[in-house]
Amino acid sequence: MTIDYDQLREKAKDEVDSELADVQDPFERRAAAEGIRDRAYGDLTALKEKRKRLIASAALYEYTPQLHERFGIKRLQMKRLAMDALHGLVDREDTINPPGWPADRVKAARRARIAHPRNVVVLAEEITGRYEYAEARHVAALAHLEAAQEAVRLAGGRIRVPAPVRPDFDTVREQARDKVLKEYAKSSFDSEELLRAAAETVDRAEEDAEDLLVERDAALNSLGFYTTATGLYYSAGISREGVIRAQRRALGLSRTAKLPPRAEQPAVARAAGVAFIKDAVIRLPKIAIAYEAAEARRLAAIEIRDAAVRTLHAAPYAWPRSRLSEVIGRDHKIVDRIVAPDETS
Template identity: 35%
Template sequence: MTSTLPATDYDKVRAKAAADVREALQQIDDPKARRATADEMREAAYLNLAIVRPERDQLIAAYAFHHPYDCTPRELCAAFGLSHSNLRQIRIGALGQTWGVAGTKLPSKEDMPGVADSLGLHCTEETGAQAVELAVQFQENDAAWKEALHQIGLATAELAARRLTVPPLERPDFATIRDDARDQVLAEFADITRPDERLERSAEVVIEAQEEMDRLIVERDQLIASLSCYTTAKAVYFSAGLSRTGLKRVMERALRLDRDAKLPTRDDLMQAGQDAGVPFVENAHETLPKIAREYERHRTIREAATQIRDAVIPVLVAPPYQWTHQRIADAAGIPQPYVTVLANA
């Protein structure tokens, strides 16, 4: 990477911001007052995020478009504390296009600087450092917001005296969700015929879908634990798209139990949740089905795109392309031995 960017440990940035929130709230013994203070901290961090995000995104887009050959997507993500899908979302948004629409494409590397200038996304020697500075502020406030929200849930759980009555949970039609997601992927790739382009785009889709799954599963499991411990909700696994065994695994992790340990009885779950620090999540009965639908959609997208990615690998190994296994692995972001297995299949 010929253009250097300040090296930043975003994990440490986020950890310190979250620790600052926890330490401030630990000074407050009354859970009701602690919850009120945490809510104020959450709102302040959220407002800061809204202020920082637009300028951060503009600077990152300008830098990324003006350094298409100097910085790989992986290097850009590391420099600015982004996931792969975050970076793509920022760049597509800067072009005035809608993120998530099938077939949305970025300009070629050759065209990126000119397109950026035409949109007013100019890049100076200070742009990279400025983007990193705002990226740090964004990560600090994002971590503070999430930790404050978590602390609100803990205080609310501490205050709970009985299970909250909630209406029956919605049960999403997961079969239809899977069919629609698969059709979406097939429709996008119907217009991508070149094997190298199919590999690059399918790899992007797999990475983006996995990142969304990693994010959603954390929220999904928090919702499941909150509903199971603190509300009257029944058969939560149906709304979450899980089997009974899958639900048990979630609760084992939430209650910090060994795998296959016996779960507390329903009468004891509330106290067990409080003892394990399970936060109460407001409106979890409404949010869980939405999160479960999104998780299943991205899981199916990843599965369909993986099949497309794997199917094109033997084509690129053979004439006239004759790509090496390492070149394919680098382009797809997968281990080289896995490429060898597919190429020889």
């Protein structure tokens, strides 16, 4: 039976919360959280390599389109682990020509002498469950540790910080978009190669953006709730309302709820588990730049991918929508909207 990773992570977090619930003194709480963190990190270190080998083996010997879901990861992450096993580390910056799946996965795995244990999918899933459990305990301990340290530092008030940098996001987006378009313009791909490369670029940029969004909002909320910084939307590349939406999410408020008064926000944020990030004033602009660049790359690659989809769907190729959907790794509804927007409008 497939593991419910969200439930497993929640269980691990609840256990850590329970272990630390009665430790009220911030210094004792910090020491207890450090102990949990260190034990969880030791477990992660012990499991990491074996997890990677088993997932790579499962992906190469027993691949199915939804296999990554058995391990609670994204399809592209599973592919990276497999490519790492075959070729060494994959460069995340290689947006134009990333390594693709070998034509014969099993043959390539055997050539690379990658082991194929019996019941490898089950074994990979079991060790991934242990890994995710340890990681969730590690993350939960870090949250308690940061809260304890921040409680000692802030004593209920706000830290004075300089105004964060305000990047030129229009230029950031334009340069990132132009880079992708120029790389593809000078490529020598045929239509099928172009489609596969563009789809891969979309996936990579989308994954990067998702990860960066979490980091950006964490830095944004740390500054907004715990420091004297104002006008954060200039540094985050979003609107005033975008900042408020991020703060509502962090506090678990509804979309229409008002934020608590500014004087009460540090205490409310601590109670909601919002992390204090020491160098957020430096991190926010840098993360926001990376996020906006990833989004611009994603949108540019989508244009190229969609054009390739339309080309391969038309004569003389006449690829069926099902094949196009499989190649780009997206639901058939996406392909439908690309090739026949009038039918789906």
